[in-house]
Amino acid sequence: MRLFAQRGLHGVTSHEIARGAGVASGTFYLHFADKATLYQDIVEDGASRLAATIAKSCEKPTEVAALVRAEAVAVVSFAEKNQHLVRILFGSNARITGACAEVLDCIASTFEAALERARAQGTLADELAPAPTAQALAGMTARLIHWWSQDPKRASRDQIIRSLVRLQLCGLGEKR
């Protein structure tokens, strides 16, 4: 993951991965089918773990504000524990490899569902169309997380969460 996060699928050789793991070249193939499959598996597994983490964080809260906050906390915690993975998922030549069922699209669709609900309840600002807004919120989250995971000293955990919450709440409706 470290190597893929730094240099991408094509920038890393199978020899480097093996050597990085302290084993011989051939040993790589005792554990993984091939380089592309390993990468794809990392992405897919990571995406579903992230999705599960988010989903779980949304179970309890009922108020919008609490829900948004819970989600932000979950995402930030995930990023803290999976620094390399986050860079792979959001650093994103993931798209190029065809490996990912679009982590971003996955997150975006979560947002989109929430926005549709808000629209139904009349709490969504009129000028916000659900689809593009969902994409914008997903992009915002991804970028923030990715930027932060490249160097966690750039901002405190709390600042990240507060920014996420504020912007998401704003995007998720909250007529002014």
Add this chain to the structure above:
Amino acid sequence: MRLFAQRGLHGVTSHEIARGAGVASGTFYLHFADKATLYQDIVEDGASRLAATIAKSCEKPTEVAALVRAEAVAVVSFAEKNQHLVRILFGSNARITGACAEVLDCIASTFEAALERARAQGTLADELAPAPTAQALAGMTARLIHWWSQDPKRASRDQIIRSLVRLQLCGLGEKR
């Protein structure tokens, strides 16, 4: 640009580029130093053209709302005219190639400057730290533009602009 946008730096061969341009393989090297340099040049040139477009759009307006709107319009127009380029800049194994002086960072720093100004004037919501907020806004813009440029029928030009303006204004302060 079309090829790079579709398949990324590593997914395209120099032969394909030449053939796509209707010339022989060797001719490629009469025009470009090598494939990586071409890619880098596309990214850098594209980034500075985008930056210039944004900067120009910000010259006249004095009010925040007008300024944000002008910027959104400029970015959207740029994306319309440079569909492939936008996918290269934001689709983003740009980061991996080391080719880019971070288009996103460039955009982010524009936002950051605005946020610092807002903070000085006391109009920035307290919970928003300038640096991460700037990243979030940049990520939001990039994602929205990229998503849209993959298939312009996904949303109307206007919806994109309205979403951008609303979310940016919100992020840029506007205490509630």
Add this chain to the structure above:
Amino acid sequence: MRLFAQRGLHGVTSHEIARGAGVASGTFYLHFADKATLYQDIVEDGASRLAATIAKSCEKPTEVAALVRAEAVAVVSFAEKNQHLVRILFGSNARITGACAEVLDCIASTFEAALERARAQGTLADELAPAPTAQALAGMTARLIHWWSQDPKRASRDQIIRSLVRLQLCGLGEKR
């Protein structure tokens, strides 16, 4: 062909073929899809050329003896001109590669047709079943040709032809 004749498909590397042709490794792939395909093409092309040669030699003669002789001459001439090819076709890990639609089966079926005709005319010795006899005659021809092409000094052209003719005539019926 020389290399394949000497060491078989698996015993020859693509690098050796290139080097043997006085070109660099990559050049091989400008001319052939890959090593296995080249081998297969050699076998298939060789088989059909041999079949065509045999077929042509059988056009004119009407008497059995003349026909058998014409065929023997054709096969021997082919072997003289295509020493390496003959060793590939009959030296025979051809079967292993799945490359060949069985050159031998092809030749055998020619014989089988002739034997069926002989049977219909009542000139075939009773103890000879067409199918196995055809295989035997084909194997005989192949072996003789292969053995000779490994070292043409082993026997004169004429000895080969005479042996072939005599044995084939015998096999093809000629009740005693």
Add this chain to the structure above:
Amino acid sequence: MRLFAQRGLHGVTSHEIARGAGVASGTFYLHFADKATLYQDIVEDGASRLAATIAKSCEKPTEVAALVRAEAVAVVSFAEKNQHLVRILFGSNARITGACAEVLDCIASTFEAALERARAQGTLADELAPAPTAQALAGMTARLIHWWSQDPKRASRDQIIRSLVRLQLCGLGEKR
């Protein structure tokens, strides 16, 4: 033997052989020096067993016809009991491996000796040179046996023997 008969020396891995024998990969090397040696040993042992079988069958008969028949029966019986081995010996990338002291040459030399004897007694047809005729007869035998062992339902045991006897007798002289 089954694996080698089906796919040849190069088409079988040492792992497959071990797995086919129900032991672990390393165990293979407790029993055999290496894959190539195993193959060579199979071929050499098989060839000498076949040679011994033939030699034994030729001990008693004194008449040519009886001798030829005894030999044919011996060979066919051997093929019936050693289906895989026969395919290895005659299916024949045996030659390529350098493993075999030429089973065919071995058989051929038996025939050649008989032919020389016939020549000395003046019973050999003038047009048949001993060496090429011996090769032809050996090839005929090998092909017939091999063809039959690939699918014993192709012909009855008796048909094979009768064809062999008839053709060999014819080749072995029998002036007309």
Add this chain to the structure above:
DNA sequence: AATGAATGAGGGTTCATTCAT
């Protein structure tokens, strides 16, 4: 004696780049 994970040399293939024409 058996295991099976580990090794690493070797081979097939690709492709960025060159250069004689």
Add this chain to the structure above:
DNA sequence: TATGAATGAACCCTCATTCAT
């Protein structure tokens, strides 16, 4: 200036063989 055949370094992957357990 344009060509495109040729180059050869580099990469992915396989598999015969070893050896600590």
